[in-house]
Amino acid sequence: MAKDDKPPPPGRVDGVVLTPEQKRRRRARSIAIASVLGFLVLLFYVVTIVKLGPSVLNRPL
């Protein structure tokens, strides 16, 4: 086992520790990104229907 892989001593946390405010902001950013992605999926879906119209169903099976 490499030196780096040792578990941290009890009571000590490795890495970056976020404050509650930073966790709240990270969560808000994640929700915003998810909302934008969801909106883009919806936009591409609707524009596809609008541009192709009934032809959207006309495809070789």
Added chain:
Amino acid sequence: MSDASVSMNESTTATDMAGGMASPGDYIALLKPRVMSLVVFTALVGLVRAPDHVHPVIAFTAILCIAVGAGAAGALNMWWDADIDAIMSRTRRRPIPSGRVTPREALAFGLTLSGFSVVVLGLLVNVLSAALLAFTIFFYVVIYTMWLKRSTPQNIVIGGAAGAFPPMVAWAAASGSVSLESLLLVAIIFFWTPPHFWALALYRADDYARAGVPMLPVTAGANETRRQILLYTLFLVPLAFSPVLLGYAGIAYGVVSAVTGLGMVWLAISVYRTRTGEAAVKAARRLFGFSILYLFLLFATLLVEAFIPGI
């Protein structure tokens, strides 16, 4: 093991780390929402004035892409100008100088949105409008922000073209072409920009001087700026009236353009004649405020005339 990697393995609070501090609101602030609202409004006018019918969903997509592209250009502008934004009182609370967003985050955000807005506009609307949007972003970020802004007092004159393009991009999105009428809309915003910005620069000259931005009042003095404001206004007002003479606009636009144009000339003369003290600052502030109303009324009337022809 290096000291740096040792320190990364120890407990670190996130306040010690750069980045990751921003809220979604900070990213929205990077998009310059107030500038974006003007872009959306003028683009909307370009879209509805275009001769071809466009499906509302496609129209919405076009306006959205133009708005996001303008916002992305604003974010890249803030990334590049973070050093002078930190000096100027008007801009020091922006997300980068205040430390809420790192320059790298703003750069990544601006580049991503620029790419997305252009590609989506090209895929969902048409290639011409996407190319014009890409050129607009390039013009604003590279030509204006990186080159002209810090090198010439003509910065906002030439750079103003970027702010003037959105109605033409929207026109191209609706019709797939660019016509004289759309170029006229561009010209009105282009010649409106200098008197608008120089009125602001007159009472913010100290700020610009401290930041080393060669705005006209800093390099040529306040009186020369007042003269240029008056000259540009005297050219702008007949230009803004010309859509009536060319048959592109109706009587309502003619009346609004003439009355508000006289207001612009009156206020520009007032700025030219009032040169000292608090009265001079007040005159410049009045012209700056009225110039926004002037452009809004011109484009709002064009918008109304598109829906109610013959007024």
